[in-house]
Amino acid sequence: MIDGVFWTALALVFEPQTLMVGLAAAMFGLFVGAVPGLSATMAVALLIPVTFFMPPVPALVAVVMTTAMAIFAGDIPSVLLRIPGTPASAAYTDDAFAMTKRGQGELAMGICLVTSAIGGLFGAVVLVLLAPILADFAIRFSSFEYFWLVLLGLTCAVFVCHGNMIKGTVSLLLGLFIATIGLDPLAGFPRFTFEVRDLYSGLPFIATMVGMFAVSEILRTVTALGQPLEVVKHQFGNVFAGVWRVLRRYHWNMWRGNAIGTAIGILPGAGADIAAWISYSVGKRFSRTPETFGKGSEEGLVDAGAANNAAVAGAWVPALVFGIPGDSVTAIVIGMLFLKGLQPGPMIFDNSPVETTALFIAFFVANLALLPIGWLAIKASGYTLSIPRAYLMPIILLFCMVGSFAVNNDPFAILVMLVMGVVAFLMMENDIPIAPAILGMVLGDQLEKTFLTSLMKVDGEVSRLIERPIAAWLAAITVIIWAMMLWSAWRQWRAAKTRA
Amino acid sequence: MRFNNAVLGGLLLAGAIAIVVTASGFPNVPGQQFGPRHFPYLIAAGFGVCGALLVAQGLATRRATGEAWVRLGDWMTSPRHLLNVGVVLGAMLVYWWAAPVLGFIPTAFILLALMMRWLGAGWLGAVCVAAATTAMIHISFYSWLRVSLPLGLMRDVLYP
Known part of the structure; x- marks a missing residue:
């Protein structure tokens, strides 16, 4: 039976049409990832309207290809421009660029490419092994466990945010509020719709995502236009030369980076960027030469490069098993x-x-194809990075509008996209993270439904929400994380007061 | 455009009140303890707490550093960048209004060419890239993906 399923799936993936879609998606992901300012999440947000018209398997292949390629391609401008192509490459940009400056651009690019591919494969193995086991376990969950699990996921989304915890919480609440727009999940009463019929089914999801991730980035780019990018002219030779020597030397760092990346990816709300930062910090903490980190450290590059692509697959574990996204990409997915x-x-x-x-x-x-396709992308990087923003931004904007419209043939989606783009832009300007809001939007409905259903089951006695053992454990972890956040915020406040 | 946290907190408190007022009009579900208003109430409570904390934080920062209530970003003091934002937002509104009337092809072509030119591309490049992009998107979405992009004025030209 399993064999039959496997061979059917394999045949579907290797259908010529699916392979063509995968190749096109890979090119698209490489392009978006390599252009500074355009993220993997934005690539997926732009891709979803197109996948709407595909059967499930080519659509899934397209998303996986795009994400894996985009996360790697973010390393290309790191090496050549000292600007991360995507946030996932930010942790080791200084190291990658420093290596280029001292004539080791090929090696830096090769380490990024090979560690990305290995990290992606590691994450995929964990996904294949862990997701079905977790699913067997989760089958026993009732609304109580789901409520605490969703709350834990949302808590983690705030916990992993950089900066102000209150602003992270505000972002989450904003997402939860947006999720309440439309018919309520229990009684079907229209809420916050103000008699606008288009709002009865809630804000159109894809238009909202495209607005928050793509339009906001376009706005950010056009408010910074005129600051020319300085590309280091570098003709790449053999990017694989010397990579195996480095990986043999730092093999422990690579496996540790893979494990950290996958684990962070599984954590709801935390994606490839946070995985890379944490793995880089851990690598520096345990390095014999921490002083070289940030100045062209091969070790740092291995640590972080191994983590970001591993996180991509890890994020699919909670998304598939619990419907709780591991990162902003899976929130869209x-x-x-x-x-x-x-x-x-x-x-x-x-x-x-x-x-x-x-x-x-x-x-x-996707991760095996990353090696040859990534190699070609490195060769073509000079052309990709020289495309003027004056051409690129209007084309992306048109894609946003057509993509948002295409899902339901509804012009209202364009207005939603516009408003949400402005909201996300203002959030970014005020250091309010976007990821918690996205998770709030995706999980708001589920949180409300499981919370109110559970409360009804126990006649409104909140204390009985933890009477089942797994629910109690999940509740305890959630409370501990909130306590840690409050403790950390209090310490920061005390330190600031002492300084003043 | 950066707001002092006290301003953000004030906006959140106002939002919380607005949510409570609106949600209080939601009906009870007969025979049920909980209804459509309870979850929005919890969100409003969260907004209220965060808003109060941000107000306290913002006022403390203002006392310590003299931070302005609203600080304009560099782009807001540059007419060129301010207009860039206007052009992007205006393009979306124009597309929303004009595409159903004029059709996708003329609307997209004109918007692309004008935006590219405004953002610094040469006329010839802008017109050529706008024409090629419009054609590519029309073919891929209208012909291949069967999205009913509005034809508008082009209906008689494309399908006489």
Whole structure:
């Protein structure tokens, strides 16, 4: 039976049409990732309207290809421009650029490429092994466990935010509020719709995502236009020369980076960027030469490079098993899974075995294909980075408008995209993180439904929400994380007061 | 444009009140303890707490450093960059209004060419890239993906 499913999925992934879609998505991901300011999340947000018209397997392959390629391609401008192409490359940009300056551009690029591919494969193995086990466990969950799990996921999204915890919480609450717009999940009463019929089914998800991730970036770019990028002219030779020597020397760093990346990816709300930062910090902490970090350290590059692509697959674990996104990419993907009739949750492996197996295969194919396709992207990097923003931004904006419109053929989506783009832009200007808001939007409905259903089951006695053992454990972890955040905020406040 | 935290907190408190007032009009569900208003109440409570904390934080910062209530970003003091933002937002509004009337092809072409030119591209490059992009998007979305992009004035030209 399993063999049959596997071969069917394999055949679907290797259909010529699916391979063509995958190749096109890979090119798209490489391009978006390599252009500074355009992120992997934005690539996926722009891709989703197109996948709307595809069968499930090519759509999944397209998303996996785009993400894996975009996260790697973010390293290219790090090496050549000292500007990370995506936030996931920011942790080691100084090291990559310092290596280029001292004539080791090929080696820096090779380390990034190979560690990305290995990290991605490691994450894929964990996804394949862990997700079905977790699903077997999660099948016993009732609304109580789901409520605490969703709350824990949302808590983690605030916990991993850089900067002001209050602003992280505000972002989360904003997302939860946006999720309440439309018919309420229990009684079907229209809330905050102000008699606008288009709002009865809530804000259009894809237009909201495109607005928050793509339009906000366009606005950010056009407010900084005129600051020319200085590309280091570098003709790449053999990028693989010397890589194996470095990986042999730092093999422990690589496996540790893979493990950290995958674990951080599984944590709801934390994606490849945070994985890379944490792995880089851990690498520096345990290094014999921490003083070289930030100045062209091969070790730092291995540590962080191994983590970011591993996080991509890790983020799919909670998304598939619990319907709780591991990062902002999977937050968008969950919307796509529903559109494709694939209901995320513990039953997904039973209800859609071919599609989930195809997804696993796609991760292996994408990360193996990363080596040759990534190598070509490195060779073509000079051309990619020289495309003027004056051409690029209007084209992306048109894609945003057409993509948002395309899902339901509804011009209202363009207005939603505009408003949400401005909201996200103002949030970024005021250091309010966007990721918690996205998680709030995706999980708000589920949080409300599980919370109120559980309360009804226990006649409104809040204390009985923890009477089941797993629910109690999840509640305890959630409370501990909130206590840690409050403790940390209090210490920061005390330190600031002492300084003043 | 950066607001002092006290201003952000004030906006959140106002938002919290607005949510409570609006949600108080939501009906009870007969026979149920909880209804459509309870979750928004919790969100409003969260906004209220965060708003109060931000107000306290913002006032403390203002006392210590003299931070302005609103600080304009560099782009807001540059007419060129301010207009860039206006052009992007205006383009979306124009597309929303004009595409159903004029059709996707003329609207997209004109908007692309004008935006590219405004952002610094040469006329010839802007017109050529705008034409090629419009054609590519029309073919891929309208012909391949079967998205009913508005034809508008082009209906008679494309399908006489």
